[in-house]
Amino acid sequence: MKSDLTIGDVARESGVKVPTIRYYEQIGLLPEPPRTDGNRRFYDQKGLRRLAFIRHARELGFEVSAIRTLLALQDDPAQPCATADAIAKARLIEVEQRIASLMALKAELEVMVEECRHGRLAECRVIEVLADHGKCMHDHH
């Protein structure tokens, strides 16, 4: 386990692109790492873990501001985890709502595509349904 990692190394290992890592540093999500004589950033395992944490949280759709809070909580493990729990629950609700809304869209798109008679646009259901919301089978939106 080597401990002097270039930005390219941590990029490869974490799956976060190099410019994105520099961006995270810029917005204060990652601390400024030390530099070599040649002015290049170098990281240790701790830096890599922090980046992996961020990446995973982003994959789960947490916003940067939420991640900022979660990182602060992680840095102080003596605190009660109610805040972390609340953030995760809020995200869960968001995801559930998004799924429900996408299911409605899916149903509507399926009707559009199925009913399209592959003829002229004049009688195309796709265009027709878009033009007249009242023709939707669903009123979810």
Place this chain on the structure above:
Amino acid sequence: MKSDLTIGDVARESGVKVPTIRYYEQIGLLPEPPRTDGNRRFYDQKGLRRLAFIRHARELGFEVSAIRTLLALQDDPAQPCATADAIAKARLIEVEQRIASLMALKAELEVMVEECRHGRLAECRVIEVLADHGKCMHDHH
């Protein structure tokens, strides 16, 4: 059915905000409407229908560039509707993929939230799972 609608009227009737309507005009999605003596935009039913079309398409998650194509198709109904069909199908696939990925996230978030013992952060599952992707129950991402 009155035929001289202010931008505020069409905003109310279509559900699209006033600045957004001006933005759509700016990017060429809506044609420049005529103006009153006092330099105010006024719209007719045709303009309102076009805006409703755009709104519905946006609600279905179509990108502006796709809507541009759909509007062009709508303006020329003699064309075959294969293009419109292809756009809708592509969107359907996107939606299906997005749902699948969100379901995976939902499952992972549920595990995190359920397993949180509401104790100290030191043993909080939320933080722990975020810190170590290997602890995920799912490998969808």
Place this chain on the structure above:
DNA sequence: CTACATCCTCTAGCGACTAGAGGAGCAAGA
């Protein structure tokens, strides 16, 4: 020694809006 990869900083762009400044027009009540 020469390629070539990787790194650096900096600025600008993406999509689809949204917010705000600073001002003009218009309708209704006193």
Place this chain on the structure above:
DNA sequence: TCTTGCTCCTCTAGTCGCTAGAGGATGTAG
């Protein structure tokens, strides 16, 4: 008529989370 207050106008800049590119320095392999 005046005034209040709402709507409208244009313009610029900001949002989020990156991503792309310019222009240059540094490091590494053959």
